[in-house]
Amino acid sequence: MLAFMWATEHKSFSAAARANDLSPSAVSKLVTRLENRLAVRLFQRGSRTLSLTEEGRAYFRSAQVVMEAMAEADSLAEAFPARLRGTLRIHTMATFAKHQLIPWLPEFLALYPELSVAIEVAAQYVDQFDRGFDIAIHSGVLPDSSRVARRIGEAHWITCAAPSYLKKRGMPLVPADLLQHDCFHFAFNSPWNIWGYEQEGETTVVPVQPRSTFNQGDLLRSVALSGGGIVRLADFHIGDDLKSGRLIPVLEDFRSTNPQPIYLVYPNRKNLSPRVKAFISALEQRIADYPWSI
Incomplete structure (x- = not known):
């Protein structure tokens, strides 16, 4: 239908093709396919120009209605983001x-x-x-x-604790010191429970034995904020606590460089x-x- 409308507008398959980045044969074949489907001739083909047949003029009027409906549908779709x-x-x-x-x-x-x-x-x-x-x-x-x-x-995973806990138990200085502290992690099998640290160019995993486990990260955050011990949580979760000082990062010199x-x-x-x-x-x-x- 588009090929037919273009050819009608430009009165030539060649001109319609140039205006729409197609070859003249492609436009001609599309129009011929349309004519075969309708079983009528839509154009009188001259040596240089095209003219509509009576059936072509009737089809053109109907096609205009379809094209206007398509344009209206497109304009509605473009307005969707606002509504x-x-x-x-x-x-x-x-x-x-x-x-x-x-x-x-x-x-x-x-x-x-x-x-x-x-x-x-x-x-x-x-x-x-x-x-x-x-x-x-x-x-x-x-x-x-x-x-x-x-x-x-x-997400950077931060090992941290409340100031009250660190004041009471002291700051761990190397990853192995975590084994002497009260630590908490997730109750399910997850990479989040692997407490890895960069030490002398290699990753060291500390086999933390949790005092308690929780299936929700916010429960780990709560136990840390209450001064219960050390947790390891993502910065998208505790970023505000770290910025405000409610939680203090520990072992920062050993933080993993693989977020x-x-x-x-x-x-x-x-x-x-x-x-x-x-x-x-x-x-x-x-x-x-x-x-x-x-």
């Missing part, structure tokens, strides 16, 4: 949701009154897109899959919904404006 609606479903870590999403979520929702957000949290990444999720945000190594993983930041990437995962690259695009843009701007690293 997002529906539910954006996000799967992420509880601590990331609490400390990096929730603080600015009301402002984001205020921009789009017809949009709602549903957040489901879990400590580790599991592909949930078959359940209707739009986005996942997780850290660490992701399993191989056909999903799109977009790196949006990185964990944080990925935003979505099903595929093509035809992202406007609500997904708007959220990704807002999240990346938030991270740029309020970095969590100290």
Whole structure:
């Protein structure tokens, strides 16, 4: 239909082709295919110009209505970002949701009154897109899959404790000193429980024996803030505590130089919904404006 409209406008297959970066034979074949499907001749083909047949003029009037409808549909689609609606479903870590999403979520929702957000949290990444999720945000190594993983930041894991605990028990000076301290980590099998430190150019893993374990990072944060002992948590989780001095980093001279990437995962690259695009843009701007690293 487009080829027919172009040829009608330019009165020539060659001119229509030049205007639309096609070959004259391609335009001619498209029009011929259309004529064969309709079983009518749309053009009288002269040596230099084309003229519409009676059937061609009737088809042109109908095609104009279709093209106007297409243009209207395109204009509506272009307006979607300003009037997002529906539910954006996000799967992420509880601590990331609490400390990096929730603080600015009301402002984001205020921009789009017809949009709602549903957040489901879990400590580790599991592909949930078959359940209707739009986005996942997780850290660490992701399993191989056909999903799109977009790196949006990185997490440095900080060993830290409250000033009250360090005043009582003293500051660990080398990684091995952790074995003499009250330490806490996650209750499930996770790389987050591997307390690795750079020492003389090599990574040393300290086999910490936790006094207690918790299945939520915020519980580890709470026990540390209460002066209970030493924890190891991501800076996106405890960045504000470190900046305020509520938690003090320890063993900074031995901190690992290999941060964990944080990925935003979505099903595929093509035809992202406007609500997904708007959220990704807002999240990346938030991270740029309020970095969590100290």
